[in-house]
Amino acid sequence: MAILEIRNVTRRFGNLKAVDDVSLSIEAGEFFTLLGPSGCGKTTLLRMIAGFDEPDQGALFLEGRPLAGIPPEKRPVHTVFQSYALFPHMSVAQNIAFPLRMAGKDEDEIRRRLKETLELVHLSDKAQHFPHELSGGQKQRVALARGLINKPRLLLLDEPLGALDAKLREQMEGELIALQREVGITFVFVTHSQQEALALSHRIAVMNEGRIEQVDRPEQIYGYPKNRFVADFIGTINLLPVEVCEATHGHLRLAVAGLGEIIAPALAGVKAGERGMFALRPEQVRVSARHEAQELHNHYHGKVRDYLYLGDVTVYKVELDNGVLLEALLANSAPGRAKFFEIGDTLGVGWRHDSGVYLRD
Amino acid sequence: MRRNVWLWAASLAVYAFLYVPLAVVVLFSFNDSLLNAQWVGFTTRWYSKLIDNDEMLRAAANSLFIALVASSVATVLGTMAGIAMQRWPHGLTRFLPFLVLTPVAMPEILLGVSLLLFFRQVLDLTLGLFSILVAHITFSLGFVAIIVRARLAGMDESIFEAARDLGASPWRTFRHVTFPLILPGILAGFLMSFTLSIDDFVITFFVAGVGVTTLPLQIYSMIKVAVSPEVNAVSTLLMALTLTLIALASRLAPDTLKGRG
Numbered sequence: 067m068a069i070l071e072i073r074n075v076t077r078r079f080g081n082l083k084a085v086d087d088v089s090l091s092i093e094a095g096e097f098f099t100l101l102g103p104s105g106c107g108k109t110t111l112l113r114m115i116a117g118f119d120e121p122d123q124g125a126l127f128l129e130g131r132p133l134a135g136i137p138p139e140k141r142p143v144h145t146v147f148q149s150y151a152l153f154p155h156m157s158v159a160q161n162i163a164f165p166l167r168m169a170g171k172d173e174d175e176i177r178r179r180l181k182e183t184l185e186l187v188h189l190s191d192k193a194q195h196f197p198h199e200l201s202g203g204q205k206q207r208v209a210l211a212r213g214l215i216n217k218p219r220l221l222l223l224d225e226p227l228g229a230l231d232a233k234l235r236e237q238m239e240g241e242l243i244a245l246q247r248e249v250g251i252t253f254v255f256v257t258h259s260q261q262e263a264l265a266l267s268h269r270i271a272v273m274n275e276g277r278i279e280q281v282d283r284p285e286q287i288y289g290y291p292k293n294r295f296v297a298d299f300i301g302t303i304n305l306l307p308v309e310v311c312e313a314t315h316g317h318l319r320l321a322v323a324g325l326g327e328i329i330a331p332a333l334a335g336v337k338a339g340e341r342g343m344f345a346l347r348p349e350q351v352r353v354s355a356r357h358e359a360q361e362l363h364n365h366y367h368g369k370v371r372d373y374l375y376l377g378d379v380t381v382y383k384v385e386l387d388n389g390v391l392l393e394a395l396l397a398n399s400a401p402g403r404a405k406f407f408e409i410g411d412t413l414g415v416g417w418r419h420d421s422g423v424y425l426r427d
Numbered sequence: 428m429r430r431n432v433w434l435w436a437a438s439l440a441v442y443a444f445l446y447v448p449l450a451v452v453v454l455f456s457f458n459d460s461l462l463n464a465q466w467v468g469f470t471t472r473w474y475s476k477l478i479d480n481d482e483m484l485r486a487a488a489n490s491l492f493i494a495l496v497a498s499s500v501a502t503v504l505g506t507m508a509g510i511a512m513q514r515w516p517h518g519l520t521r522f523l524p525f526l527v528l529t530p531v532a533m534p535e536i537l538l539g540v541s542l543l544l545f546f547r548q549v550l551d552l553t554l555g556l557f558s559i560l561v562a563h564i565t566f567s568l569g570f571v572a573i574i575v576r577a578r579l580a581g582m583d584e585s586i587f588e589a590a591r592d593l594g595a596s597p598w599r600t601f602r603h604v605t606f607p608l609i610l611p612g613i614l615a616g617f618l619m620s621f622t623l624s625i626d627d628f629v630i631t632f633f634v635a636g637v638g639v640t641t642l643p644l645q646i647y648s649m650i651k652v653a654v655s656p657e658v659n660a661v662s663t664l665l666m667a668l669t670l671t672l673i674a675l676a677s678r679l680a681p682d683t684l685k686g687r688g
């Protein structure tokens with residue numbers, strides 16, 4: 067049974083539907099991520115789970131019991147706030163022990179659990195420090211420890227890595243995964259960063275304008291986006307407008323203006339004659355010097371228009387013969403080289419017939 | 428460089444303008460002469476004379492009592508108003524800042540007259556200790572509310588939600604988080620109210636009636652005769668008390684009181 071069930075929840079602010087008929091079911095022990103651009107309603111949804119806000123329509127159930135009317139302090143749900151929200155007048159130890167004190171645990175238990183939790187987040191030597199004496203990463207770990215110490219059924223995390231610099235964020239991502247695995251508590255994580263969502267989550271719900279666009283495992287979200295919004299929001303992707311010529315169980319035949327027909331993976335329910343988009347990841351595009359043999363079904367010629375060196379990879383912008391622009395990504399396995407091709411080089415461009423997805427309009 | 432010199436001269440003039448009269452009062456309170464005209468010699472006898480002046484002592488006791496009670500009540504009410512103003516900026520409490528701050532900004536003489544009319548015409552109250560207390564609470568409350576609200580406004584609001592989220596009821600959130608954090612503001616507000624109350628002349632003059640005298644009223648009735656060295660002495664003491672309290676208050680709430688008072 068799902069630990070948290072969100073059933074047709076809607077929350078309005080005036081005319082705006084901040085959360086629009088959202089239904090989700092989150093399993094025990096999951097690292098679940100709400101991913102979406104800023105303003106899409108993630109925080110609003112989280113606040114309804116925590117109990118700071120109530121839905122206008124629909125209902126939430128925690129372990130089968132309705133949450134309506136239960137105040138935040140009575141819900142076994144804790145939150146890690148983006149601003150950390152540490153109590154400035156309390157030491158690290160007092161901050162972390164706060165939930166235990168409020169729950170009326172005895173001093174022995176508080177001391178023991180505090181020691182364990184401080185070790186869990188590597189802050190044993192900072193117990194007597196005050197929040198203003200800590201670095202961003204340390205504050206983050208105090209907030210996490212404080213949220214975890216009283217073993218909530220759910221831990222909600224609202225963009226907890228947003229305030230950290232890139233290097234520290236990467237390190238905290240690793241720590242978060244390890245921590246969640248170790249404590250086994252269900253995490254509901256909110257972010258607008260697709261990279262964070264892909265790296266951390268068991269499952270991702272992509273949100274847009276208050277609605278859920280797709281819920282799936284990271285590799286499914288990335289590999290098989292359900293619609294144009296998801297495809298565009300997650301990573302970079304080439305989008306070509308197409309018309310369906312033939313739809314069989316094995317494949318789709320799609321007509322691309324000026325390019326002719328391409329073969330794409332089959333998709334249930336697609337009918338010949340409809341229009342949509344063909345989406346192809348840059349790393350699925352193969353580029354090679356013109357004279358090399360091309361055995362790929364979808365195979366064209368193009369010219370290098372531009373390139374972007376990113377260290378580990380280089381992204382080439384290639385213009386096909388008919389003017390269609392495609393991005394292709396090539397790993398830089400040979401160090402000290404920013405590119406394999408020069409601007410203006412003529413290339414062979416292709417992709418496998420089972421690469422890419424057709425997106426209906 | 429040249430501009431700096433002028434700036435310095437200007438500020439010196441301002442400070443002189445403000446503080447020379449006060450310094451003169453302090454100086455002549457130690458002058459061994461009945462006339463406030465020229466320096467004769469050092470003495471503390473005007474201070475010892477104060478101790479033997481029963482009327483003066485009674486007025487001082489009244490002032491202290493009024494200041495203590497009025498500022499305590501104003502602190503409790505003002506703190507609640509300050510919290511409400513910060514927490515509910517919409518709805519009916521939207522008007523609260525206006526209501527609370529009006530007595531602060533209103534000319535004292537207007538407040539004095541309107542309170543007098545209110546006590547006499549509307550409530551038909553006998554003027555005295557009680558009416559003075561109510562009047563002092565009225566004008567102090569706003570100051571406390573401003574200071575407490577300023578303190579809350581400087582804080583990340585999510586810490587109060589965090590407390591609730593982590594298992595604290597609204598009351599325990601107040602006790603363990605809100606109260607300790609605004610305590611310096613509350614104390615500063617109390618000290619401000621105390622000084623306002625103990626120094627107030629205009630409003631007290633209107634609502635005191637005949638029975639009760641406070642220190643400022645007593646000083647006023649004495650200088651109607653002549654500015655005696657005794658008045659200088661009691662003024663010096665009052666000044667010392669006020670300065671101490673204001674210094675304390677501005678240490679407790681530097682953000683709100685800097686450069687004011």
Ligand SMILES: Nc1ncnc2c1ncn2[C@@H]1O[C@H](COP(=O)(O)OP(=O)(O)O)[C@@H](O)[C@H]1O
Nearest residue numbers: 079082084102103104105106107108109110111
């Ligand atoms: N208390 C509120 N009153 C009015 N509008 C709000 C309120 N809270 C959020 N909104 C609006 O609801 C939308 C969703 O906000 P939010 O849930 O904070 O988005 P996210 O966390 O995804 O960035 C935004 O357009 C925001 O302006």
Ligand SMILES: [Mg+2]
Nearest residue numbers: 105108109224
């Ligand atoms: Mg948000």
